[in-house]
Amino acid sequence: MIETSLGAQYLQAAFAKWRQAHPWANHIPWEQIPSRYRNEIERSARWEIAISTPVRPAEGVVRTFQEEDLAA
Secondary structure, eight states, X not given: OOOSHHHHHHHHHHHHHHHHHOGGGTTSOGGGXXXXXXXXXXXXXXXXXXXXXXXXXXXXXXXXXXXXXXXX
């Protein structure tokens, strides 16, 4: 699912949070968690990644126009 070490950390955090909400699954390893729950956990991890890294415009790529540019 998430190939980077940072992504793996988000996945582990999401899995731990999910286990808190589902104590019946505390003893089940990741590989044996049913796929519908794994998908839910992975979605949660992706969402956390998305909201934690805001998208900013690249510096120096977008040209800003000056008033004299518009006068032409």
